Amino acid sequence: MITVESVTKTYGSLVAVDDVSFKIAAGEIVGFVGPNGAGKSTMLKMLSTYLYPSSGTIAVAGFDAVTESLEVRRRIGYLAGDTPLYQDMRVDEFLRFIGRARGLRGADLDRAFDQTVDLCGVGVVLAMRIDQCSTGFRQRVGLASALIHDPPILLLDEPTHGFDPLQVIAFRELLQKLRPGRAILFSTHITADVEAISDRVLIIHLGRLLGDGRVDELATAAGLPGDSLEATFAHLVRASASPSLDRSHA
């Protein structure tokens, strides 16, 4: 469903993503882990077609993310970091706006709206303006907006940000429910989320992919068999850290 080949993204002399390749199949939940500024959000922005790669290729559902970006956008559900929402809209207005922008009309829109509201548990805030919702509810509304068109591919940037522990559990259950037939990639700082629900982990640091595999495979490869993802992650990041944080090609 997702194929990333030798993708690099530069901003001037800064290399945000450096020669990254990976694949995600339908039915897989993949966690994307890395420290702040590692390149997770940039990678997700490229998968969502918000940004184009400087080099390399990205195919999503068989469509090229640059030359067929519209087709890609039709097939993804994307929750960007910071959960961008129109704060002046009511929750129901916002979700219907997203549904219409995604081509849903009439009974299809009503059905998708009801189903997504139930799934994400935002029924109690439907009549509220988004800027009056709590952080947790805003996050759920963002998630609902990514799901309303029933996309085969889900890209979620820090989806549990602002969730309380119960909401985190509910989110994990939701992803399991959504798993059949979908490719799901989510970024997070919370390694426990990844261990709990991911089939596979991508570890990124300074724009480079340090690991791609199951948690136990990565731990064994790092010489830490049986250790937690947190320990493996810390080991890989420290081992790869260059003497300076300079990521320029200059």
Place this chain on the structure above:
Amino acid sequence: MPEPKTPKVQRSDSSTGRPAVVAGFASGIWVVVKREMGAYFDSPIAYIYASVFLVLSSTTFMNSFFLDSIVDMSAYFDLLPFLLIPFVPAMTMRTWAEEHAQHTFELLMTLPLRSLQVVLGKYAAALLFYLLILAGTTPIVIMLVWLGSPDLGLIFSSYLGALFLGAFFLSFGLFLSGLTHNQIVAFVLATLMGFAFVVSGHEKVVAVLDGLSPGWQLGTWLFESLSVMPHYESFTRGVLGLGSALYFLLMIGFFVWMNEVTLRRNRF
């Protein structure tokens, strides 16, 4: 939620008929128009803009109307370009800057809409809002008809000129708003551009510029090729010239297209 289905939106390939593609394109624009109109009227901004514009334009007109005692709207339409210089940028400055401030630009640009649909949607909403405000001046026409026999053809032609003028100001206001994340910068740039397009049509400015560049006749060149005033004034004189309409349509098309190019460049 069951397994995902094939997207309900049609692919825009050769298997899709042209009418369906056009309808889909227009439908995408309409989604953005509705969102933008909601944003205008859900906040006090729209009501404040409309009130300030109508009070300012009407009171200034009424003053000259009572002094000159002539039953026409020439004074109103002579004043309009100068009112639009700050008014339209005040409307358009938030259009893109607000999307960046709320981080919703990313949301908008990852929806399955073409950049042109988003730009046209925002432009059409701003134009509709402007039309509504312009429609708020119709009591003046009713008053003139009640008081005497104004030249209704001239008034119609002048309103058409006002429509083109506002549409033109909106096009570059939106474009300049797309160049910056700062609303104040967008306002200042659009005001300066509007000022340049208007004053380059003033005879004294033309004379001064010609005097400064006797060889090039800069003032005359600007007046004839770029200034909005000769084209606007042809409508307010009652001349529905094809050349003037073309000038407006080409300028509007150029700035809308530039706005769309700016959006596409953001992806790189």
